[in-house]
Amino acid sequence: MYAQMVKSTGQPVKTLDEMDPLERAFQERINANEMIEPKDFMPDSYRQTLIRQISQHANSEIVGQLPEGNWITRAPTLERKAILLAKVQDEAGHGLYLYCAAETLGISREEMSQKLVDGKARYSSIFNYPTLTWADIGAVGWLVDGAAIINQVPLQRCSYGPYSRAMVRICKEESFHQRQGYAMLQTLCTGTDEQKAMVQDAVNRWWWPSIMMFGPPDQESVHSAQSEAWKIKLYSNDELRQKFVNQCVPQADHLGISLPDPDLKWNEETGNYDFGEINWDEFYSVLQGNGPCNNERLGARRKAWEDGRWFRDGLAAHQAKQDDAARKMPKVA
Ligand code: 3HC
Numbered sequence: 001m002y003a004q005m006v007k008s009t010g011q012p013v014k015t016l017d018e019m020d021p022l023e024r025a026f027q028e029r030i031n032a033n034e035m036i037e038p039k040d041f042m043p044d045s046y047r048q049t050l051i052r053q054i055s056q057h058a059n060s061e062i063v064g065q066l067p068e069g070n071w072i073t074r075a076p077t078l079e080r081k082a083i084l085l086a087k088v089q090d091e092a093g094h095g096l097y098l099y100c101a102a103e104t105l106g107i108s109r110e111e112m113s114q115k116l117v118d119g120k121a122r123y124s125s126i127f128n129y130p131t132l133t134w135a136d137i138g139a140v141g142w143l144v145d146g147a148a149i150i151n152q153v154p155l156q157r158c159s160y161g162p163y164s165r166a167m168v169r170i171c172k173e174e175s176f177h178q179r180q181g182y183a184m185l186q187t188l189c190t191g192t193d194e195q196k197a198m199v200q201d202a203v204n205r206w207w208w209p210s211i212m213m214f215g216p217p218d219q220e221s222v223h224s225a226q227s228e229a230w231k232i233k234l235y236s237n238d239e240l241r242q243k244f245v246n247q248c249v250p251q252a253d254h255l256g257i258s259l260p261d262p263d264l265k266w267n268e269e270t271g272n273y274d275f276g277e278i279n280w281d282e283f284y285s286v287l288q289g290n291g292p293c294n295n296e297r298l299g300a301r302r303k304a305w306e307d308g309r310w311f312r313d314g315l316a317a318h319q320a321k322q323d324d325a326a327r328k329m330p331k332v333a
Contacts, residue, residue, distance in 0.1 A: 013225050013226050013229045016028070022041055022043075023043050025041075026041055026042060026043060026046070027229075027230075030159050030229075030230055030231050033231075034159075035159065035160075035161045035164065036159050036160050036161060037161045037162075038104040038105065038161075038162065045226075046230055046232075047105050047106070049223065049226065049227060049230070049232060050102070050105055050160055050163065050232065051102055051105050051106075051107050053223075053227075053232065054098055054101050054102040054105075054163055055098075055099070055102050055107070055112045055115070055116075055121055056121065056122045056123060056124075057098050058094075058095045058096075058098035058099045058102060058112065059095075059112070059116045059121055059122065059123035060123040060124035060126075060127065061091045061092070061094040061095035061098060062091070062092065062095040062116075062123075062301070063116075063123040063124075063127045063297050063301060064091050064123075064124070064126075064127050064144075065088050065091045065092060066127065066296075066297055066300055067127060067129070067130065067131040067136075067140065067293075068084060068087065068088050068091075068131065068137060068140060069088050070131055071084060071131060071134065071136075071137050072084055072085055072088065074134070075134075075137075076134060080184075083180055084137065087141075087176075087177050087180065090173045090176075090177065093173075094170045094173070097166040097169070097170065098163075098166055098170075099112060100162070100166070101160075101162040101163045101165075101166045104162045110312075113305060114305075116301060117298070117301055117302045117305045119289070119298060122287070123297075124213060125209065125212055125213065125283060125286045125287060125291065126144050126147075126209050126210065126212070126213045127293070127297060128286050128291030128292060128293045128294045128297060129205070129206070129209050129291065129292055129293060130292055130293050132202075132205075133198050133201070133202060134198070135185070135188055135195075135198040135199045135201070135202035136202045136205070136206070137181070137184065138181050138182070138184035138185040138188060138199065138202065139181065139185065139199070139202040139203050139205075139206040140181060140206065141177050141178055141179075141180050141181015141182065141184060142178060142181040142182045142185055142251070143181075143203070143206050143207065143210040143248070144206065144210055144213070145174050145177040145178040145181060146178045146181075146182075146210075146244065146247070146248065147210050147211070147213045147214065147244050148174050148213070149171060149174045149175060149178055150240050150243050150244045150247070151213070151214060151240055152167055152170060152171050152174060153171055154233075154234040154235055154240075155167045155234075156168050156171060157231075157234060158231060158232050158233075158234065159230055159231040159232060160232065182251065182255075185199050185203075185255055186255065189255045189256055189257065196256070196257070199255070199257055200257050200258070203252070203257055203259065203260070204260040207259055207260050207261070208260070208261075208278065208279065208282075209286075210244075211241055211244060211245065211275075211278060212278060212280075212282070212283045212286075214237045214238070214240050214241040214244070215237040216237065216280065216283070217237065217238055217278075217280070218236045218237055218238045220280075221236070221237050224236055224237065242272050242273075245264075245272075245273050245275050246272055246273055249264065249266075249273050261275055261276045262276065263275060263276035263277075264276065
């Protein structure tokens, strides 16, 4: 069975007094906003948390190419095709930076990829939904990349150096992705009635899965307390979700479309938009492998992994030959 299941491993956060001296010194560095680098001491649980999150993030970028790549050959103009191609290539690049960042923690790219194809590692729930029409590509850019930016901008200031630095470039590119999606929807919304209806339909389907991207509600988020103490997470799942909703409502108004939530309304007291109940059963069901495209996405990754085996083997054999030759070279005094 596909293993995108929630397995709660949340531990209560230790106080400084409960920590051993090494761990305490580490936490004090974090509290002082010092950046942690690969060769620094870190508790094994910090290392494992980062490996889990960064590899999930990398996997999401790689799997995230699939719903959009599907439309490259069907983009309506040469310009749209070039933009979409660039965007999908960016996602591949993001995956690679992130796998490299995770490798600094002592896991290999091979292991991470193997875990993904074995269904033992997660990728974002959002990529288990289908892109049915061209307007979906706009909705993905506006909503999915928009949600990703809100989640990822704070990661530029997270405590682990290689992750935070990788996020700087990623966020710049995600910002372009979000704008291209919104611009595409603006074009469609000023087109024919059919085009505007196509946008409304796409937004109706992508809205709720996009706000689920931020993860379970805070009270069910098993890793948040510890990840916030380590400054891997600077905001909670619900805080970021609220920020996203607040940002999207005026943008939807500007497009002249509605968001599919009758409970969405401005709350003068909190200064936020209130929104309706999220269908968490759907979220957990997608995580358990039952989303509309889980099998297709994982099947595509498995095929790519197997198809590329001969090439990886070739590279490894070439490297082994070079290492062997280097070993046999006479040493120069
Ligand atoms: N999809 C799949 N799994 C999810 C999820 C989602 N949207 N949200 C949470 N989960 C999983 C967690 O991985 C965790 O699983 P585990 O215990 O088996 O490891 C479990 O649900 C409990 O959730 P928590 O809130 O306790 O987990 P985290 O503290 O890790 O928070 C997160 C989840 C907010 C997604 C955090 O990991 C994060 O910020 N990750 C970095 C960003 C990222 O991975 N984004 C994915 C989208 S990338 C992308 O969007 C590409 C772009 O091009 C569009």
